[in-house]
Amino acid sequence: MTIPPLIFWVAAVVTVLAAAVPVTGERLTRFATLTDLSVTAANARQVIDHFAGLRRWRLIALTVAAPLACFTDDPFYLVLGWCAVSVFRDVRLPAPVSHAHDDARIYRGAWLLGLGGAVVAGGYLLTDQGVTPARLAHAVIVIAVAAAVPLAVRNLAARPAPEASDDTTRAELAIRRWSARTLYLSGTAIVLSGALLTPGQPPQRGLPEYSMPTSFPEHRAVFTTVKKYKEPTCPWFDQMDDPCRSWLVNGEPFPQAAPYIIRKGGAPQRAPFVRSPDKKAVVYLDKRDRRMVYQDSEGVHHLTGRLADTEVPAPAFAGQNRYVSLVRDGTQITDTTTWTTVSIPGARQVHDLNKSGIVVTTASRVLVLDHRGKTRMSLPLRKIKDAPEDTYHLRPDGRRLVVIRGHEMRVETFDPETGRRVSGVVPVFPGDDFLGLGLGWSKQGPFLVRGSMSEHVYYLDLATGKLWRRKR
Numbered sequence: 001m002t003i004p005p006l007i008f009w010v011a012a013v014v015t016v017l018a019a020a021v022p023v024t025g026e027r028l029t030r031f032a033t034l035t036d037l038s039v040t041a042a043n044a045r046q047v048i049d050h051f052a053g054l055r056r057w058r059l060i061a062l063t064v065a066a067p068l069a070c071f072t073d074d075p076f077y078l079v080l081g082w083c084a085v086s087v088f089r090d091v092r093l094p095a096p097v098s099h100a101h102d103d104a105r106i107y108r109g110a111w112l113l114g115l116g117g118a119v120v121a122g123g124y125l126l127t128d129q130g131v132t133p134a135r136l137a138h139a140v141i142v143i144a145v146a147a148a149v150p151l152a153v154r155n156l157a158a159r160p161a162p163e164a165s166d167d168t169t170r171a172e173l174a175i176r177r178w179s180a181r182t183l184y185l186s187g188t189a190i191v192l193s194g195a196l197l198t199p200g201q202p203p204q205r206g207l208p209e210y211s212m213p214t215s216f217p218e219h220r221a222v223f224t225t226v227k228k229y230k231e232p233t234c235p236w237f238d239q240m241d242d243p244c245r246s247w248l249v250n251g252e253p254f255p256q257a258a259p260y261i262i263r264k265g266g267a268p269q270r271a272p273f274v275r276s277p278d279k280k281a282v283v284y285l286d287k288r289d290r291r292m293v294y295q296d297s298e299g300v301h302h303l304t305g306r307l308a309d310t311e312v313p314a315p316a317f318a319g320q321n322r323y324v325s326l327v328r329d330g331t332q333i334t335d336t337t338t339w340t341t342v343s344i345p346g347a348r349q350v351h352d353l354n355k356s357g358i359v360v361t362t363a364s365r366v367l368v369l370d371h372r373g374k375t376r377m378s379l380p381l382r383k384i385k386d387a388p389e390d391t392y393h394l395r396p397d398g399r400r401l402v403v404i405r406g407h408e409m410r411v412e413t414f415d416p417e418t419g420r421r422v423s424g425v426v427p428v429f430p431g432d433d434f435l436g437l438g439l440g441w442s443k444q445g446p447f448l449v450r451g452s453m454s455e456h457v458y459y460l461d462l463a464t465g466k467l468w469r470r471k472r
Contacts (some may be wrong), residue, residue, distance in 0.1 A: 012066040015078050019059045023051045035174035043171035050175050057085040076138055079193040083186035087145055090152040090179065107184035108153075114188035115146055122195035142194040149187040153180055221254045224297045226279050231270050232259035247273055247284070256293075257284035261309040272314060276321030281336070283315040283324055294324055294336060303334055303341075318353035325350040331360060335371075342373045351391065352440075356398030357416070366392060368401055368416045377401065377416040393440050393447075402438060402447060402462065409435040411449075413462045425465030429458075 028047060032039050039047060058081075065081025068074075122139060227250050234244040246253040258271040272292075273284045281296040283303070292303040292315065303326060304313075313328035326332045331347035334340070347360040347367070358369045361381055368377040376398075382390060388406025395401070400422070401414045412424040427435055429451050436452030446459040449467075458467040 011075075012070050012078060015082065016059070016062050016066050019055065019062050019082065021055075023048065023055055027051065031174075031178060035178055037170060037174040039171075043168050046168055046171045047175065054085060054089075057089060058082060061085055072134065074134060074197070076141075076193050076197045079189055079197070080141060083190050086179070086182045086186035087148050087152060087190065090183070091148045107181050111149065111184040111188050114192050118142060118191035118195040121192075125195070138194040138197075142191045145187050145190045145194075149183060152183055220256050220300075221249060221252060222297070223249055224280075226250065226275050226282055229254075229273070229275060229282070231273070234259075249282070254284075256287055256295075257282075258287040258290070261285065261312050264310055272312060274315050274317065276317045278321045281317075281321055283317070285312055292326060294334070301336075301339065303332070316350065318350055319355075323353050325353070333358065340371075342371060344369065344373055352394045354394060354396050354398075356396060357394055359392045359394050359401065361392075366390075366403075368394065377414065377419045379403075379414070379419075391438055393438050395441055400462075404435070404438045411435070411438070411447075411460065411462065411465070423463050425460075425462065427458075427460055427465045427467050429454075429467065 028039070028051065031037070031047065031051070037043075037047075061084050062078075062081040065077045065084075069077035069081070122135075122142065125135070229250075230248040232245055232247060245259055246255050247257045247259065248254060257273055260268045261271045262268045271285045273282065275282050281294060283292065283294050285291075285307070286293045286302075290306050290308075292307065292313065294301045294303055303324065311328065313326035313332070316325050316327070317323065318325055318333075322336055324334045324336060326334075327348065327350065331344045331350060333342050333344070333350070333353065342358075344358070344360055344367075346362040348363065349361050350358065351361065352359040357376065358371065360367050360369065364381050366379040366381050367375055369375050382405075384407050390406055391404045393402040393404075394416075398416060401416050403412045403414065404410075405412065408426065410424055410426050413422040414420065415422055427449065429435065431454075433451040433453045433456070435449060436455070437450045439448035439450055439457065442448050442459065444459075447462055448457055449460045450457050456469065458469055460467055
């Protein structure tokens with residue numbers, strides 16, 4: 001199995017810290033209880049030195065094994081670093097001939113079963129998946145441990161020197177029985193993990209969540225321009241393989257896009273599917289892996305990880321097709337040119353987005369942010385019942401923010417650097433016409449507005465409120 005990189009590094013750090021914990025009185029008391037050893041002044045230092053030495057060598061082994069495990073994305077080396085000391089510290093040649101202690105036979109049986117299982121599992125994986133350098137390293141280590149365990153056990157089973165006092169003799173026997181038990185368990189853990197833990201791919205440092213473009217498999221529909229698209233029309237519970245079960249792009253089934261999502265306590269809804277303003281790209285929920293996906297003629301980019309239906313955001317394009325916003329319990333904005341992302345906690349709607357900044361609203365504020373998510377300006381969000389919502393427009397150079405107050409038909413201009421209101425005007429349209437919509441800044445420079453009734457487009461002087469017709 002493979003482990004996500006962040007969790008893997010945390011596990012490695014926790015393992016090293018656990019090995020660094022000093023020998024505690026509770027641990028020594030547990031040892032004495034399980035081995036029926038009476039600890040006296042004569043043998044206390046002998047017991048303490050054994051566990052202190054075990055801790056010291058385990059920490060040294062993990063200091064080498066933990067970085068190796070992290071940089072190879074291979075959890076086997078964490079197991080090896082923790083258990084290797086119990087296996088190899090008592091390996092000496094030649095080993096004396098002796099018999100296993102009665103209370104260690106159950107652990108010897110577990111070791112033999114584990115070794116047999118590791119041989120079967122490792123052989124199957126090598127045959128089925130082929131030989132790789134990582135698996136070959138696992139196999140070499142497992143073989144070394146399989147040879148070391150019997151040698152170490154024979155050394156542990158040797159009796160203490162006859163000249164030792166009674167207390168130290170009993171302590172030595174207790175330590176050796178305890179070590180034999182730990183040896184068998186550690187050896188079993190190493191051989192099983194060597195066979196069953198699969199080395200993963202080294203984590204890619206510094207890459208965002210999305211993936212690089214991938215080639216299309218045979219079942220994935222492709223396009224150059226999305227001239228038209230249509231939502232699924234079959235009932236959501238109909239399982240037949242029918243074109244009406246899929247989104248249609250240019251009249252053809254688009255099977256990779258999920259047709260429906262089911263939210264908790266609600267009726268099934270159409271899954272999100274949006275087309276870019278230039279008709280060159282779409283964003284949708286992938287039917288199989290349930291990730292939000294950006295697709296154009298060059299390939300696909302995954303914008304999120306796997307999502308539950310209750311977590312699926314609402315996608316939208318901004319800045320023509322350059323930016324994609326995903327809104328749900330906050331907003332994630334992805335630049336489709338550089339594939340960098342910025343997350344804005346609490347943002348409920350994206351109003352404007354260009355190379356100079358982002359304008360969003362939260363539950364109570366209007367925020368102007370830079371592309372790192374840092375707030376440049378904040379205004380209170382105005383809400384008036386039954387009145388048109390205010391709209392917001394950020395100048396391409398980021399130096400001005402225009403707010404069109406839908407209730408008063410008033411146009412206010414702010415300086416994002418200081419938050420100061422620069423001007424406020426109520427434009428007067430010819431005849432019975434009135435302000436309908438702000439269109440942003442023209443290529444020539446002035447701000448553009450459109451009349452509500454005539455739909456004529458005018459230039460607006462933000463300082464004086466003067467209007468003049470745009471020449472076609």
